[in-house]
Amino acid sequence: MAAMLAWQACATRAPSVHPGAERRSPLTTTYCSRRLGAGPSASAIRESAGSARGRGTVSFKSARERSARRRVGSCRLPNTAMAATAGAGVLEHLKTLEKCAKKLASEQLEAQHRAQVLEQEKTLLERLRSKRDALRTRVTAQSAGSLLDILTETRTVSVPLLDKVDVSSMLLKGRVKTLQDILDAYSLAGVSVKVREPSSTFSFCISTAYEGIYLDSYYLDIHTKHPRKIIQHNIPAFIPLEQTARMYLQNDLGQFVDVLRDALNAYASRRYQVEQLQVHHHTSLTGQVQKNAAYNLLKFQCPIQCGDMHHDVQVKLVYEDLACYLPTEVTLTCTEDSESMRTKLESYQQLFQNMELHRVFNSLKMQQEAVVSSSCLSAVHRSASPSRQ
Amino acid sequence: MIWMCLEMDATEYLIKVLSRFRISDFPKLLKSWDFLSASQLQEINFKEYTRKDLILEIAALCEGNGVTLNQIAELDTIYYCTYPQKKRWSSYQMFGSKGGEKATLFDFGHFKKTFERNLKMLIRKVMVNFLEHGEAVWIRIAWGKHHSPPNQQRAAYAVYYPHTPYVFMANIVAQYRVYLSQALVVATEHNMLKELDLRGRCLDSLRDITLKRFNPALSMHHRKALQQINTNQESVQDQRIIIENLREKEDAKRLTFATFGEGSLPKLEEVHYRLQTVFKDEHNMGLLSDRRKPFRCVAKFSSPNILESLRALPALGIADVPISTMFSSIPEKGKNYFKIMDKRTGGPNTSGP
Numbered sequence: 001m002a003a004m005l006a007w008q009a010c011a012t013r014a015p016s017v018h019p020g021a022e023r024r025s026p027l028t029t030t031y032c033s034r035r036l037g038a039g040p041s042a043s044a045i046r047e048s049a050g051s052a053r054g055r056g057t058v059s060f061k062s063a064r065e066r067s068a069r070r071r072v073g074s075c076r077l078p079n080t081a082m083a084a085t086a087g088a089g090v091l092e093h094l095k096t097l098e099k100c101a102k103k104l105a106s107e108q109l110e111a112q113h114r115a116q117v118l119e120q121e122k123t124l125l126e127r128l129r130s131k132r133d134a135l136r137t138r139v140t141a142q143s144a145g146s147l148l149d150i151l152t153e154t155r156t157v158s159v160p161l162l163d164k165v166d167v168s169s170m171l172l173k174g175r176v177k178t179l180q181d182i183l184d185a186y187s188l189a190g191v192s193v194k195v196r197e198p199s200s201t202f203s204f205c206i207s208t209a210y211e212g213i214y215l216d217s218y219y220l221d222i223h224t225k226h227p228r229k230i231i232q233h234n235i236p237a238f239i240p241l242e243q244t245a246r247m248y249l250q251n252d253l254g255q256f257v258d259v260l261r262d263a264l265n266a267y268a269s270r271r272y273q274v275e276q277l278q279v280h281h282h283t284s285l286t287g288q289v290q291k292n293a294a295y296n297l298l299k300f301q302c303p304i305q306c307g308d309m310h311h312d313v314q315v316k317l318v319y320e321d322l323a324c325y326l327p328t329e330v331t332l333t334c335t336e337d338s339e340s341m342r343t344k345l346e347s348y349q350q351l352f353q354n355m356e357l358h359r360v361f362n363s364l365k366m367q368q369e370a371v372v373s374s375s376c377l378s379a380v381h382r383s384a385s386p387s388r389q
Numbered sequence: 390m391i392w393m394c395l396e397m398d399a400t401e402y403l404i405k406v407l408s409r410f411r412i413s414d415f416p417k418l419l420k421s422w423d424f425l426s427a428s429q430l431q432e433i434n435f436k437e438y439t440r441k442d443l444i445l446e447i448a449a450l451c452e453g454n455g456v457t458l459n460q461i462a463e464l465d466t467i468y469y470c471t472y473p474q475k476k477r478w479s480s481y482q483m484f485g486s487k488g489g490e491k492a493t494l495f496d497f498g499h500f501k502k503t504f505e506r507n508l509k510m511l512i513r514k515v516m517v518n519f520l521e522h523g524e525a526v527w528i529r530i531a532w533g534k535h536h537s538p539p540n541q542q543r544a545a546y547a548v549y550y551p552h553t554p555y556v557f558m559a560n561i562v563a564q565y566r567v568y569l570s571q572a573l574v575v576a577t578e579h580n581m582l583k584e585l586d587l588r589g590r591c592l593d594s595l596r597d598i599t600l601k602r603f604n605p606a607l608s609m610h611h612r613k614a615l616q617q618i619n620t621n622q623e624s625v626q627d628q629r630i631i632i633e634n635l636r637e638k639e640d641a642k643r644l645t646f647a648t649f650g651e652g653s654l655p656k657l658e659e660v661h662y663r664l665q666t667v668f669k670d671e672h673n674m675g676l677l678s679d680r681r682k683p684f685r686c687v688a689k690f691s692s693p694n695i696l697e698s699l700r701a702l703p704a705l706g707i708a709d710v711p712i713s714t715m716f717s718s719i720p721e722k723g724k725n726y727f728k729i730m731d732k733r734t735g736g737p738n739t740s741g742p
Contacts, residue, residue: 219603232603232650237524238495238552292495293524293551318494 190265191257200225206261208268215268220260224253238294239263239322262323269325269356270295276358284361286312296322298357304334304348306341313345317352327353400452402541403461407444409468415443418471422464425450462518462541466529469546470522473592476546476559480587480595483554483573485580495551497521504528504576511568514539525550525596532565545569548592554579555599557592586726594655598723603652641703641710648717654696660719661726662688683731696720 186192187207194203204220221231228249235241239260248256274289290299296319303310311334318329330352332345351360410418415435419425429450438446469476497519505517514533519526528547531539545561547569556573558566570582589595597603632638668684692698699716702708708716719725 230601232601234602236552237550237600290497292497294495297494297496320494 190261201231204257206257206264208261208265210265210269210272213272215272218264222249222253226250228253235260235264236267236293238296239267259323266319266323266325267295270319273325273357274298277361280358281361281365284364294322296320304344306336306338306344309336311336311341313348315352317357325356399456399458399461400448402458403451403456403464404444404448405542406461406465406468407447412440412443414468414471415447418464418467419447421467422460424456424460424464425454429454458516458541459518462516462529462531462544463520465541465544466518466520466527466546470520470527473548474590477588477590478548478557478559478592478595480585480599481556481558481570481582482585482599483556483577483579483582486554486578497526497551500526500551500576504572507575508568508572511571512565516541530565530569547573549573549577550596550600553600555596556582557595586724588725589657589659591656591658594657597655598657598720601723603650638704644710645700645703645712648712649696649700649720654694654700655720656694657696657719657725658693659689659691659725660695660716662715663726663728664688666729666731695725 183193187205190207190209192205192207194205201221201223204222205217206220207217208215218233218235220233220235223229223231230241230245230249233241241260244256244259248259274291274295277285278289284302286301286303288300291297298317299315301312301314304313305311313332313334316329316331316333317327318331319325320328330349332349332352334341334345351363355363412435416430419430425447433443433446433450435443501519508515508517508530512532514535514537516531516533516539518529520529521527526549528549529544530547531541531544533539543560545565546559547561548557550556554577558569561569574580574582585599587595587598664686665683667682668680690699696719699708699712699719703710703712715727715729
């Protein structure tokens with residue numbers, strides 16, 4: 001009650017009643033406000049508390065506050081508790097400070113404990129690693145001795161007795177896992193195998209891809225016990241499957257699959273090139289692209305600019321080798337036969353021979369745009385220069 | 390005046406072709422025909438007219454656009470491309486290919502020109518139409534005699550798969566087959582053409598059997614799906630039902646799936662066995678067994694899908710397991726017309742030409 005009155009008195013009058021308190025209180029108030037960033041109410045209440053209880057209380061409280069604050073660090077005092085009655089507010093304040101302090105202390109202890117455990121685990125790890133290295137050197141050095149003998153020598157009581165069967169099964173599992181990893185790597189590269197019943201028949205799946213995009217998959221069922229036989233497949237007809245089988249299937253299965261994979265990937269890439277051309281550059285072609293099922297004979301017409309005129313040029317691309325994705329032969333025919341046209345045709349021929357089909361048209365488009373922009377610039381320049389004069 | 394009946398008006402023929410269509414076919418097939426313009430097609434309201442009126446309307450429009458017999462023949466080919474099961478197809482294989490690598494560079498334009506030129510050298514009055522449909526080249530030939538124009542109603546169809554030596558033909562008389570084979574063999578740079586013992590109505594199945602192709606999506610994923618379905622069914626069934634001979638049934642199923650495969654089988658309509666074996670009968674007092682002449686007989690099995698039905702036989706208990714090689718060799722050897730002779734004269738499953 002007295003504190004309440006004192007507070008009200010403080011609020012109406014100018015701050016600081018007691019000279020001692022006055023001397024100290026501005027410091028404490030400034031200290032309070034600087035440290036906690038609390039509002040004027042907090043400082044007023046502290047002041048009033050100090051004036052109500054006397055200097056000692058103020059000093060005690062402020063000292064306690066300071067030490068608590070040092071320990072709290074980032075602990076924020078709830079302003080809502082302060083907004084209640086002054087005495088109760090202080091007690092609450094002290095209680096919360098105490099709680100914060102306890103929490104921090106417990107956290108610190110926990111962290112210390114965890115660091116200790118980590119240290120212990122690290123030392124254990126080091127010990128085991130050194131042991132493993134020692135065993136490894138022993139095993140590699142002692143190639144004649146069996147693994148089992150070494151294990152029985154170094155056996156401690158905690159390690160259970162390893163049966164010969166267990167050891168061999170674990171070794172087998174390890175080997176199977178490495179082989180499985182190799183198979184997985186191969187399947188990413190495009191060839192995957194599965195076992196079918198009866199157990200000597202394997203299903204090969206060749207997945208084609210071009211520039212990181214996966215395209216179709218083709219399947220083959222091969223009976224691998226001699227004489228090897230293809231049971232069924234869904235490879236398109238233009239891939240010379242029988243010829244390749246005659247050459248490689250009986251002797252070298254890997255080579256057979258490689259040849260097929262090259263041919264299928266090249267076919268997929270040629271088809272992708274034509275599709276890209278048709279999707280992105282159909283405006284630069286007059287009419288459709290004539291193609292055959294193997295996509296190795298392509299004919300189309302495109303207009304080429306020579307001077308000011310556009311002439312239609314008939315382009316014929318032949319891919320003789322089934323495993324190639326760049327044409328082996330490029331023929332360009334045009335009705336007009338002038339010197340400039342011929343040089344242009346030669347340059348185009350070089351382009352078609354060395355780059356993939358859709359890229360050729362990409363580069364042509366960029367060239368055209370460059371020409372257009374440069375001509376625009378020159379036109380602008382020309383229009384600008386007379387004005388300068 | 391018999392020859393007058395063979396000559397046909399373009400409109401008349403068009404109406405005959407259109408009469409085969411179903412109402413649902415009209416928009417699709419007319420669009421792929423690409424003869425009527427898009428605006429004209431939009432004008433026709435396919436749902437409003439009766440079938441007869443619709444046909445007359447379309448015929449009038451086409452006549453207005455000036456349709457020729459060639460274009461109508463193209464429409465006819467498009468119709469049979471969509472419904473190849475309406476014809477009975479026989480398979481042929483070409484031999485003696487020269488130039489192995491050049492064969493892969495198939496040029497459709499060049500093939501068209503060579504084929505038509507060769508055929509017209511052999512028989513003058515023919516009308517030939519070509520259509521590229523998927524991987525195959527469809528050739529429609531209407532034959533005419535010396536003084537009469539080509540008979541459009543009895544046109545023959547040949548489906549050639551480039552890069553393979555296989556051709557399938559339908560509706561062709563033996564006399565004209567000679568001309569057709571000659572022209573084909575020259576145009577595709579082979580030496581001779583031979584008929585295979587494989588006939589049926591489903592063109593895609595015939596192709597799959599001859600090219601030994603299969604649909605992997607159906608066989609590999611099916612396996613897992615089927616197993617799941619089987620286990621589901623078993624769990625739903627009442628526990629009080631006990632299936633006798635479960636192990637035998639499982640064995641039978643396993644063996645038939647090993648021979649026939651698990652996915653969908655190609656569709657054949659019949660299997661023909663021409664037997665020329667000596668009659669053997671041990672049970673009935675050896676009657677008729679002392680004859681030395683072979684007992685000729687033809688056994689014919691027919692079904693909407695004969696391979697599926699053969700695969701289902703052991704599970705039903707009708708046939709013994711493992712299933713007879715006479716049935717399992719149908720997809721293997723790629724034929725459904727067999728000639729079986731005695732071991733003395735030849736092997737048990739030799740088939741003559």
